[in-house]
Amino acid sequence: MESVLPRTVRTTCPYCGVGCGVLATREESGAIGIAGDPHHPANFGRLCSKGSALGETVDLEGRLLTPQTDGKPANWDAALDLVASRFSETIREHGPDSVAFYVSGQLLTEDYYVANKLMKGFIGSANIDTNSRLCMxxxxxxxxxxxxxxxxxxxxxxxxxxxxxxxxxxxxxxxxxxxxxxxxxxxxxxxxxxxxxxxxxxxxxxxxxxxxxxxxxxxxxxxxxxxxxxxxxxxxxxxxxxxxxxxxxxxxxxxxxxxxxxxxxxxxxxxxxxxxxxxxxxxxxxxxxxxxxxxxxxxxxxxxxxxxxxxxxxxxxxxxxxxxxxxxVTGQPNAMGGREVGGLANMLAGHMHLEDEAHRELVQDFWMSPTIASRPGLKAVDLFKAVRNGTVKALWIMATNPADSMPEADVVVQALKACPFVVISDMNATTDTTRYAHVLLPATGWGEKDGTVTNSERRISRQRPFLPLPGKAKPDWWIITQVARRMGFAEHFSYDNPSQIFAEHAALSGYGNHGSRDFDISAYAAIPDEDYDALQPFQWPQGQEQFQEKWNPIFRPELRQNKELEDFRDSKKNGNPPVEIAAEKRFFAEGNFYTQDRRARFVAVRPANREAADPRFGFTLNTGRIRDHWHTMTRTGKSARLSAHFAEPFVEIHPLDAAEFGIGDAGLVRINNDHGSIIVRALLTDRQARGNVFVPMHWTGQFAGMARVDTLVTANVDPVSGQPALKMAQVAIRPFQARWYGFAILREKPVLDADYWALARTEGGFRLELASREEPADWSAFARKLFGTAPDLPLLAYHDHRQNQHRMAAFEDDLLIGALYVAREPVTVSRSWAGDQLAAQFTNAHKRFQLLAGRPGKDMPDKGAIVCSCFSVGTNEIATAARAGCHSVQAIGQALKAGTNCGSCRAEIRGIIDANIVEAAE
CATH class of the missing domain: 3.40.228.10 (Dimethylsulfoxide Reductase, domain 2)
Structure with missing residues (x-):
């Protein structure tokens, strides 16, 4: 009998390494209400714009819901048998180092633990690395x-x-x-x-x-x-x-x-x-x-x-x-948890050292495994090089998208194409990586996952399910253990639930430890299922000795009347967040390091000499994140409000550099080097230093035509850590000269045909930026194809062929199907206003012609580009309030709510206020 999920569940955010507590509530309407957990010690109720919009990202659109082999649906037994047999055959024929796992900070600790255990302790190779290699x-x-x-x-x-x-x-x-x-x-x-x-x-x-x-x-x-x-x-x-x-x-x-x-x-x-x-x-x-x-x-x-x-x-x-x-501070929700279980190719579980023979013996003894990896495996960049050259012949990718996120991303694509056997576990059916899978395994996503994550301050929190498993999706830990059983290791992977895995992980952390290792959560080594379900956020270390000495009444009789202990028991009994078990929260104030002599080591580092600039390239490319999107947008790309702040890929460039190369604000820019080429929108700003450009990492082949920025990043790595230099590519820039530019709003996802395009969610549909060097022979036919309508559907249209201006719209009854605006220069239509029209009723001709004009009437004020994603407040609204006397961020917040939730937009709000105060004074 399927268990009934509670209406409101305490869980943890799946984005960055802050590890915020979240209250997720299933509303009667089917919507998911999201609020910050005021009792979670990482955020005390605060959430950022991404966290606040989590409820908008849990639909089933684009989900992988059944296993697939060679692009065709399969049942779980057939898919798992195929994975196990191909990996086993490859190991028999070519040795354990001929296979590899590439995993992710999106996995829960329990998933990470069994993947690491299978690869290092039973396959006998350390060829398991993670996308966390790229960030920390x-x-x-x-x-x-x-x-x-x-x-x-x-x-x-x-x-x-x-x-x-x-x-x-x-x-x-x-x-x-x-x-x-x-x-x-x-x-x-x-x-x-x-x-x-x-x-x-x-x-x-x-x-x-x-x-x-x-x-x-x-x-x-x-x-x-x-x-x-x-x-x-x-x-x-x-x-x-x-x-x-x-x-x-x-x-x-x-x-x-x-x-x-x-x-x-x-x-x-x-x-x-x-x-x-x-x-x-x-x-x-x-x-x-x-x-x-x-x-x-x-x-x-x-x-x-x-x-x-x-x-x-x-x-x-x-x-x-x-x-x-x-x-x-870590970038992913469970980068730290992956480190705890040895998710990196040069680490062992429990923060033990792969190069230490005693540690290897200890882990092998604990796991009772037939072997243990004896040398570091391939780190991420080298792993995909080995896939490409045929050294690695079977690869399993879990919950990550390396075709977009790895440096020299096109080389990674070539590796995936060349690999004889690629398995991908993912929640998404279509990514730039899944298209190269021989086997696709449907995994659970946030809201369905059940396990733990560790944040940047060593705090372990629960991710709890509040949604049923969709289709035939299964947890990652289950998928991995099922493959392990089919490979002949059933006795050692006989888990029925994640609490058993967590308990084993906790027991290993204390095994042979006695204070010799920093990571110790062995206080939870015998945790019952019900206590795991109720587990509250705690910081490690939490060893058995600490637990017994500090909290166990058998060891400390005086604690039997201790108020804190009673509060802990009562709160747990009543289902409230309990008082955290006390622990040493900081390390090293009085030494006690984990080196052989227990002393910290100063490392005598020398400043590196600057790499000589390639005369063919005049700029240093820096990549990174923006406020409202996450990694490759498979989650945040579903949210209209998260797409409103920056709806298309862009390059930050200093105005003087832009002028030197003839690049105008909002013009298109081609950026290239020996590895690839992208086309993105120019954002001119003196926040960027001259000679440097910044492009976000988020846009993929699902959201833009040519914006996979990591195709440009050279796969140079730190010689000690193996981490690639994702912020130091050398590139050339030049304007992309288009014959026409377009902007469209569409009810349905379009079929795209243009040199440049960027697609984003808006309420009720999509918004689309377009540009191309070739002009369609028939603009009306182009528009109908874009809208996905019948060839004979009437269009409301305006054409000025001399100025190359075209505006077309299609309606079904009183609803807008799509509108397309075309011009010789980047289209000046208000994007936020236009996007709202998909939800409007067009009951008269005047309103339809107003849409074609591309500007709102006096009764429909244009809010301008969205600045505050949490409350959808635009530039024009903030500017109007500033001119009306709201001369502080606090005053704007009181008037419009902007900046009162996550606060990430406050700097932009202050800039708008300052600009409008100066304007008013002139």
Whole structure:
């Protein structure tokens, strides 16, 4: 009998590594209501625009609902038998290293655990890597070099307690909005808090920064090496901490001393006075947290950057205490959980080291496995090279889209085409990767998944299901264990539910540990199913010894009357969020590192010399995320309001660079290098430094014709971590000269035929940007094909062939089927207004002609481009309110609600206010 799901479920957001708690409610209408969980310690009820729109992304459109083999529906037994037999045959004929798994930070920890166990402990290869290799593996490598373990020392609370926060390579406002809001709130309460942003771009995070250092790309190592030398020169080194708890300081300092301000200035592009101001602020402020993310990690010197940062915190003893420490924020919801179970090709489960024979023996003994991987497997970039050259002959991809997200993405496509056997587990039927699968396995998505994730502060939370499994979709852990059983390992993969996997994972974390490893959640090694179902967010470590000493009344009789323990029991009994079991929340304030001698290691890093520029290319390409979209948009692309802020791919370029190349604002730009070519819209902004361009990573072949930006990224990697340099491609730019430009609104998804196109959701249908070098012979026929209507359907049309202006619309009864606007230059129709017309009633000719004119009447004010996605507030609305006297972000919020939810748009709101106050004064 199928269990009845509760109406409101506490779960965890599936987007970034903040790990926000979510309340998901199934409404009687069938809609899913979404709210932040006020009891979750990561977000305390806050959600960003993406999290707030989660209810709009859980429909079944585009879902993979049944297994497929060679493009045809199959039953589960046939599909699983085929996967198991082909992998087994390949291993028998070519050895265990001839197969590989490529997995994802979208997997839950339980999924990750069984995949890693199967590959490393039973197949006997370490050829399992993850898309997390692309976002945080340099941080892992830096932690391990310095601490002996992949330990994030601090907590989110430190962000609110710090007196100085250094944000380097992190656009927190858009990529981790809830953490940004926690910092902004803390700064509002304590105005003396200082924030420094280190980023080549002046991102929206600069809105709360007291200092923005527009560093040259890849200048971070030099900056923090220079800081270390400055700290020593100013007598700011904590000699007691360094002498008692660390080693290697003198070697690191010797290199730092060879770089004065002038040398650092030359390497970073920052003026000596800027450097002196930052160095002095860091030196004089005890409570400092340095937050870093992809701008640090995604580099050929990413690991050195991480260690240069850590060196400065070790030298000052500013680690493991309230408001102090280096802080890596992860990009995916379960990147940290993947690290815990050994999801990377060079790690073992339980934060154990693959290169350590004792650790290998311990894991093999615990798993009772016939073998254990004895050497690191292929890291992501090398893995796909091995697929392409035939070394890897069977590949299983889980919950990720490498045809878009890997560097040199077209080479990855070639690898997938060449691979004899490709298995893909995914919730989506059609991605740029799934088209190359020999076997497609339908996996569950958010809202159906059941398991745990770990956020950036080491906090484990539950993802709980609130929707039934659709079609024949199955959880990833079930799919993996079914294949393992068919490969002959049934006894070791006999799980009936995810709680059993979690309990085994917890038991392994404590196995042979005795305080020798940082990751320990063995307090949950015997967790019953009902306690797993009710599991509340907790931070590790949570070892058996800690649990027994701190909470178990058998070991501590005085706790039998302890109020906190009673509160814990009562809250659990009543179904409320219980008090968290106490744990040591920070690491390393008093040493106790996880190196052999228990001392931290200073790593003597040298600033790398800049790579010589290729004279054929004049620009450095930086890739990254935008506010309202996530990865390759398979989820966020379903939401009209998330698509309203940026509905098409774009390139940020400095106005002077654009003028030099004849590129106008909103014009189209071709960007190319030896690896590929893309066409995107120009966004001119002085937030971008000259000589650099920025293109978001999100657009794929499902949403745009030529915008897969990672086709341009060279597969150069950090030699220590294997993380690719996704922010340092060299490219050329030039205007894309189109004969015509178009904009359309459509009720149905169109068939597309143009040199440039970009498709986005709008309420009731789609919005579409078009451009091409060739003009259709018959514009009316082109429009009917685009609208998906009969060839003889009447069109309301306006044609000016001399000016090359064409406007056409089709109606069915009183509803709009589609409208197309064509011009010689980018079309100036208000996109937000036009999109709203798909929901309008066209009961008279006047209203239809007004639509064709492309502008609203006086009774239909144009809200302008959407700025606040949470409440769909546009530029024009904010400008009008500003001119009417709303001269602060708070006042705009009171009048329009804009900026009052996730707050990610506040910097843009402030810019609109400032522009309109100046305009009014002139």
């Amino acid at each position: 593996s340099s941080s892992v490598a830096g932690h391990r070099r310095a601490f002996g373990s992949d330990t994030v020392p601090g907590t989110y609370e430190d962000l609110e307690l710090a007196d100085l926060i250094v944000l380097t390579g992190s656009n927190l406002a858009w990529c981790h909005p809830v953490l940004y809001q926690r910092i902004a709130t803390a700064k509002a309460k304590r105005p003396q808090m200082r924030i420094v942003l280190i980023d080549p771009r002046r991102t929206m995070t600069a809105d709360i920064a007291d200092m923005h250092l527009a560093i040259r790309p890849d200048g971070d190592t030099a900056l923090f090496v220079g800081l270390l030398g400055f700290l020593a020169a100013q007598g700011a080194v904590d000699r007691s901490y360094v002498d008692r708890y660390t080693s290697g300081f003198n070697e690191a300092l010797a290199i730092a001393k060879t770089h004065d301000l002038r040398s650092i200035s030359a390497r970073t592009g920052l003026a000596p006075e800027e450097l002196r101001a930052f160095f002095s602020l860091f030196t004089q402020t005890e409570r400092v947290v340095t937050v870093y993310s992809q701008g640090v990690n995604q580099s050929v010197s990413g690991t050195d950057k991480v260690n240069a940062i850590i060196n400065c915190h070790l030298a000052t003893g500013r680690i493991g205490r309230a408001g102090m420490g280096p802080f890596s």
